[in-house]
Amino acid sequence: MLEFALDARRGAFHLEISCRLTAEWTVIFGHSGAGKSTLLRLLAGLDRPDNGRIAFGGTILTDIAARLFMAPGRRGCAFVTQQPALFPHMNVRSNVVYGVRPRNNLREWMGRVDEALALVGASDLHDRYPRDLSGGEAQRVAVARAIAVRPKLLLLDEPFSALDGPAADALLDRLQVWLRNNGVQTVMATHEAADAFALGAEVALLQDGRLAALGPPQEVLAQERERITSRLSNRAVRLK
Amino acid sequence: MLEFALDARRGAFHLEISCRLTAEWTVIFGHSGAGKSTLLRLLAGLDRPDNGRIAFGGTILTDIAARLFMAPGRRGCAFVTQQPALFPHMNVRSNVVYGVRPRNNLREWMGRVDEALALVGASDLHDRYPRDLSGGEAQRVAVARAIAVRPKLLLLDEPFSALDGPAADALLDRLQVWLRNNGVQTVMATHEAADAFALGAEVALLQDGRLAALGPPQEVLAQERERITSRLSNRAVRLK
Amino acid sequence: MDWQAFFLTLRLAGLTTAILLVIAIPLSALLVLGRSRWLAVVEALAALPLVLPPTVLGFFLLVMLGPRTAFGRGIIAVLGHPLAFSFSGLVVGSVIYSLPFAVQPIVAGFSAVEPNLVDAARLLGAGPERLVRTLLVPLAKRSIIAAAVLTFLHTVGEFGVVLMLGGDIPGATRTLSIVLYNQVENFDYAAAYRTAALLLGLSVLALIAIYTTANPRGDFRRSRRA
Amino acid sequence: MDWQAFFLTLRLAGLTTAILLVIAIPLSALLVLGRSRWLAVVEALAALPLVLPPTVLGFFLLVMLGPRTAFGRGIIAVLGHPLAFSFSGLVVGSVIYSLPFAVQPIVAGFSAVEPNLVDAARLLGAGPERLVRTLLVPLAKRSIIAAAVLTFLHTVGEFGVVLMLGGDIPGATRTLSIVLYNQVENFDYAAAYRTAALLLGLSVLALIAIYTTANPRGDFRRSRRA
Amino acid sequence: QQIRIAAAADLEPVLPPIVEQFKQATGINAQVTYQASAALTTQIQNGAPFDLFLSANLDYPRKLIAAGLAEGLGDGTAGSPIVYAKGALVLWTRKDGSLTPSVELLRNRALKRLAIANPDRAPYGKAAIAALQKLGLYEALKPKFVIAENISQAAQFVDSGNADAGLISLTSAKTARLTADGRYFEIPADSYPPIEQGAVLVSRTQQRVAAKKFLVFLMSAPVQEQLRRYGLTPGRRVP
Ligand SMILES: Nc1ncnc2c1ncn2[C@@H]1O[C@H](COP(=O)(O)OP(=O)(O)OP(=O)(O)O)[C@@H](O)[C@H]1O
Ligand SMILES: Nc1ncnc2c1ncn2[C@@H]1O[C@H](COP(=O)(O)OP(=O)(O)OP(=O)(O)O)[C@@H](O)[C@H]1O
Ligand code: MOO
Ligand SMILES: [Mg+2]
Numbered sequence A, B: 001m002l003e004f005a006l007d008a009r010r011g012a013f014h015l016e017i018s019c020r021l022t023a024e025w026t027v028i029f030g031h032s033g034a035g036k037s038t039l040l041r042l043l044a045g046l047d048r049p050d051n052g053r054i055a056f057g058g059t060i061l062t063d064i065a066a067r068l069f070m071a072p073g074r075r076g077c078a079f080v081t082q083q084p085a086l087f088p089h090m091n092v093r094s095n096v097v098y099g100v101r102p103r104n105n106l107r108e109w110m111g112r113v114d115e116a117l118a119l120v121g122a123s124d125l126h127d128r129y130p131r132d133l134s135g136g137e138a139q140r141v142a143v144a145r146a147i148a149v150r151p152k153l154l155l156l157d158e159p160f161s162a163l164d165g166p167a168a169d170a171l172l173d174r175l176q177v178w179l180r181n182n183g184v185q186t187v188m189a190t191h192e193a194a195d196a197f198a199l200g201a202e203v204a205l206l207q208d209g210r211l212a213a214l215g216p217p218q219e220v221l222a223q224e225r226e227r228i229t230s231r232l233s234n235r236a237v238r239l240k
Numbered sequence C, D: 001m002d003w004q005a006f007f008l009t010l011r012l013a014g015l016t017t018a019i020l021l022v023i024a025i026p027l028s029a030l031l032v033l034g035r036s037r038w039l040a041v042v043e044a045l046a047a048l049p050l051v052l053p054p055t056v057l058g059f060f061l062l063v064m065l066g067p068r069t070a071f072g073r074g075i076i077a078v079l080g081h082p083l084a085f086s087f088s089g090l091v092v093g094s095v096i097y098s099l100p101f102a103v104q105p106i107v108a109g110f111s112a113v114e115p116n117l118v119d120a121a122r123l124l125g126a127g128p129e130r131l132v133r134t135l136l137v138p139l140a141k142r143s144i145i146a147a148a149v150l151t152f153l154h155t156v157g158e159f160g161v162v163l164m165l166g167g168d169i170p171g172a173t174r175t176l177s178i179v180l181y182n183q184v185e186n187f188d189y190a191a192a193y194r195t196a197a198l199l200l201g202l203s204v205l206a207l208i209a210i211y212t213t214a215n216p217r218g219d220f221r222r223s224r225r226a
Numbered sequence E: 001q002q003i004r005i006a007a008a009a010d011l012e013p014v015l016p017p018i019v020e021q022f023k024q025a026t027g028i029n030a031q032v033t034y035q036a037s038a039a040l041t042t043q044i045q046n047g048a049p050f051d052l053f054l055s056a057n058l059d060y061p062r063k064l065i066a067a068g069l070a071e072g073l074g075d076g077t078a079g080s081p082i083v084y085a086k087g088a089l090v091l092w093t094r095k096d097g098s099l100t101p102s103v104e105l106l107r108n109r110a111l112k113r114l115a116i117a118n119p120d121r122a123p124y125g126k127a128a129i130a131a132l133q134k135l136g137l138y139e140a141l142k143p144k145f146v147i148a149e150n151i152s153q154a155a156q157f158v159d160s161g162n163a164d165a166g167l168i169s170l171t172s173a174k175t176a177r178l179t180a181d182g183r184y185f186e187i188p189a190d191s192y193p194p195i196e197q198g199a200v201l202v203s204r205t206q207q208r209v210a211a212k213k214f215l216v217f218l219m220s221a222p223v224q225e226q227l228r229r230y231g232l233t234p235g236r237r238v239p
């Protein structure tokens, strides 16, 4: 269970959100600039809020009033940022293995890397260097690197924006099964409302730094649904 | 008119394409790893092919046999790369104005910047630095920077992957009008087949480094259309 | 404190640093952006002045700039006097000796600039000159500061070349390092300690000022969003 | 050619470079990753050895390490002899004098590493030590090479500190720079030219080897795809 | 057996054959470090492991004696350094220049730059100033001085053509290198106080006997006589 009350200013932008996420998979939905990345960075511990606290599974990750701040690497939390920040001087295997612990069991190591890469469909990229990957390949490797650490909490910031719809859907499905089996709570920022439905995820709707709604997609995206369906039908019509 | 015959190897990947693009707007469609970015980089002059030539509007841009290679900045061509490579030490205005010439007319300068930023809906970002932009904002600024130079040929590599569908559609519509008015030929890589229909663009379908088909979307995406419409309908159904 | 020597030293170090930045920035850009294999040789040559003891380098310069070489005679014909024993001579000597201090960090700094950004600038029509001015220099700012600090401080402390080429002429070539050396050699330790303390004190203050503004700590390390 | 002096010099320069990298890498990491305002002061102090003429610095070290200070007497009590006039003494002097050549470029190099990558490593649980070893050092490779080259070459050419602190004892403190200086002082120019030519020749070869491997030109500047 | 000698830089052309002869005669190896006398004095003050110090003047040895760091054996007492040689000052020019060394040259307007050694500590520099003052030329020549760290550097200033003439030591002028390219004129010995060079035993030496043997050898008649060849006048006789 992830619980937080956060208050953070970035220039004119003001993020002020307080909520409790209990679902296995939460989708943070919102337009460009709504504050999705800002929120995830705070949760991951990459930034500090001006005020507020974050607790996950009973552990306090951030508590400004109590001067508590747990380092990003200690939160049991993995974060796939919007730009896949792969280490350019390491090949894909070394990137994926970077966060794996303990570091003394080579077979365990290699096993985890293979599992993670297979899951994202990047098994043949082992020896490549990041600059030799396509945009979508880099994103998949970044996801593999995050799940290889076996986090308790996984934060994803538009992780499949460089993949086409079918590929992203297939990947999400596989990922969902794996994460469920491994008991990982996931929070994913996206601007694809359809993802929420496909995943059967809880939806947190961000608007301008506030939480506009929280609940199942059918409720939260009621308005949005109209717009999306009409657009989808339009397109479907145009396609025909 | 853009005409090229290219042969380039990158590790095990082999790009071999020869075609002539005459449409105002061409969409390069293909799965992740199909070779979209590789092709655009060759057209922009960021990479050299192993063999082949590129000609645009009668000018030869690249001709390996004849040892001709025009520098990227001289091709009358702007390129929005898949990662928006904004200059981190300059604010948005300075980024957008960077390629504008001549550099002696301040009003012209400012006019162009304002026009470009307005077109992509980023007019309020003038004074921001790149690290203070959201993912979608950065992409829009990158597009503004490219069109501010008034290119004859515009290359876009998944320029709106960080925007939600409606926002991307609206932007594409505005951009199409502007580009038409300014007589710019555009080549855009995307994995959203729907874009091709929306734009009424010609489609070049890439598969594994080869040109699988070239023509109007209705023809080229015949197979693809089936998959897409069924998926769209599925989703539309799930949404209901 | 010999204030004349103090200001002479400042002038020498300042001028040397300025000249070296003007030389080292384009040279480093060439080394980083160029593609010829010969550039490794140029880069190696640019590091060489360091290998020789400064007094020996000073001696070679003394001979080379003097009237016994065609080069030296050319200079004398132009200036009307040999470069040695003049302020300009010291500048020439210091520039040559400190060249590696400027080139090495700047080459490293330019090499670290994201190639993606260089590509972006090229696409927008930037030629080499603009690339260096608007991209490499500001993005390698920290390396350029390092180069300037190394060059400046080293010239302040420079002694061997100055000793050889200078002739200890007050107001022209008597720098603070010579004064300090003379104080030590003449067993005037009290004066030497005073001079050294002043020099160190001023340097520390200047450096703290530079480092506080150059690295606004915390902020500098802020990662990019999104 | 005085081969004893030659190998002594290599040993001194090699050891000094190794020690300085071991000191400068963690120090630079602290300066770059730390957040305290006092770090600007530390950074300033680390640049100071340059300000003093090497002979004067050598003199201060000589006095400090000698039997006339409590510190020096302590060292003599431990070692049985003063640090000065021994090989270890030269190492100490060279390390102190060359500190800025190592710290300055490395700090600049570390500063240039993408904060996004540092964040990514932290998220994956890397502590400071791992961050430095797996990320900062390999990504600032070019700056570390610059630091090593500056330190090594400068120690080869180092003269003032060695002269003062060494006492020119063959096999212990007679380095090539002293030999070369003595040859020049003794009007034995032919020998001086030979020694200098050999030194320069070897250095050029070594440097070309370094720069050809460190910067595979063209390839190095290849931009990231996608 | 081995002794370590700290010797003034101007002895570098002089001492090597003497050391060789000493080794032949006694089997003792003398290993010499040549540096400016002032630097050597500083080093001895701070514990340098030398057994003997051959300075280019008397001041530095006296200073060490006063500090209890060295022992003189001159006059048969421990109180004063042994004067092992006296130096001579010469005016030196290059042969290929238009100037011939002479007192007249010092008055010549064509003389633009005159190299001297640092008068604060180099004995030849002190002597040069004294001589010029005696000749009444000091004020006129002062703006033309270029000051070198030591005699050998003063010679380099002239030898490289950057200075027109230099007041240097006879020992330098007599080296093969400088005789080949230059001419010298000996400054009259009565125009400057004698350049006496003193030797002392470093107090903390472990090689007292061997070091004294070297001093005795240095002061022996044949060796003293030999010094003339290198441009030094023999010092006083050993008592
Ligand atoms: N330092 C700053 N100064 C001003 N505004 C800022 C600053 N930092 C962030 N912002 C603004 O905060 C808003 C939220 O940014 P955030 O990156 O969280 O958006 P997002 O929801 O992730 O958008 P996207 O989908 O485009 O990635 C944006 O409008 C951004 O411009
Ligand atoms: N140096 C290389 N070695 C091996 N393979 C390479 C190299 N460079 C590129 N590739 C491969 O070439 C293929 C085409 O890459 P490209 O970036 O053009 O794909 P793309 O169509 O843009 O994909 P995306 O939609 O994911 O961005 C990819 O499979 C990539 O892994
Ligand atoms: O031998 Mo000296 O002490 O350099 O004149
Ligand atoms: Mg975002």
Ligand SMILES: [Mg+2]
Pocket: A134, A135, A136, B036, B037, B038, B082, B157, D226
């Ligand atoms: Mg791509």
